[in-house]
Amino acid sequence: MKKICSTLSLISGILLLAACTSNPVPNQELAEKVDIEEFMGTWYVHGYTPTAIDKGAWNGTETYERLPDGKIQTTYEFRKGSPDGNLKTYHPVGNIVNTETNAEWRMRFFGIISAAYYVLYVDPDHTFTVIGHPNKKYAWIMSRDSKINEERYSELRGELEEREYELSNFVRMQHQ
Numbered sequence: 001m002k003k004i005c006s007t008l009s010l011i012s013g014i015l016l017l018a019a020c021t022s023n024p025v026p027n028q029e030l031a032e033k034v035d036i037e038e039f040m041g042t043w044y045v046h047g048y049t050p051t052a053i054d055k056g057a058w059n060g061t062e063t064y065e066r067l068p069d070g071k072i073q074t075t076y077e078f079r080k081g082s083p084d085g086n087l088k089t090y091h092p093v094g095n096i097v098n099t100e101t102n103a104e105w106r107m108r109f110f111g112i113i114s115a116a117y118y119v120l121y122v123d124p125d126h127t128f129t130v131i132g133h134p135n136k137k138y139a140w141i142m143s144r145d146s147k148i149n150e151e152r153y154s155e156l157r158g159e160l161e162e163r164e165y166e167l168s169n170f171v172r173m174q175h176q
Contacts, residue, residue: 027134028163030103031119036096038126039119040064045078045173046148047141047157053090056081060173062142064094071095074107083176121159130156136165146175 045060054060060078067073072094079085090109094117098104105117120139121130128148131140141148141156153172160167 028118028120028132028136030098030101031122032101032103034102034119034122035126036066036102039102039122039129040066040072041144043129043142043144044146044148044175045140045142046153046175047139047170047172049138049140049167049170051138054078054088056085057088058083058085058174059146059176062140072105078173083174120163121156128152128156130159132160132163132165136163137169139165139167139170 042061042063045057045062048054048057048060050057054076057078057080060076063075063077065073065075074090074092074094076090076092078088080088092107092109094105094107096102096105103119105119106114107117108114116134118132118134119129120132122128127144129142131142133139139160141153141160143152157167157170160170
């Protein structure tokens with residue numbers, strides 16, 4: 001019985017990894033065009049779907065830097081649990097899949113897990129963006145400033161609602 005459970009766990013892990021590393025064709029409308037150089041720099045996370053690594057995050061930022069090979073070095077930083085909590089930093093690497101629009105990326109986490117990263121919306125000034133995932137369960141609302149007014153936040157959240165994202169776990173990230 002123990003051997004069967006171990007085998008099933010191994011098979012489940014392999015299937016999960018395969019699902020994370022697949023390259024699906026976008027199943028939703030993405031941003032028409034992302035000026036990748038304008039997109040680089042620091043973004044403040046205002047709304048997000050928590051994962052195991054960033055549940056209870058405060059003061060979150062995503063910083064993007066274009067590498068000489070065209071990949072995107074990402075630095076995701078936040079405080080865990082409170083504004084004074086431990087600083088957590090992660091460094092996924094992005095690869096632009098659709099170079100015509102620059103709106104479809106794959107992010108590689110921990111060197112082994114690859115996940116789709118969709119730029120669903122970016123305003124013409126590249127000051128607000130909405131990021132999504134093919135399963136419509138994970139999303140992020142970000143801006144270039146640590147503050148965002150309620151009306152603009154609601155409009156950006158509306159982008160996700162119109163696309164029928166599952167937002168029951170979506171939370172507002174606090175910045176202090």
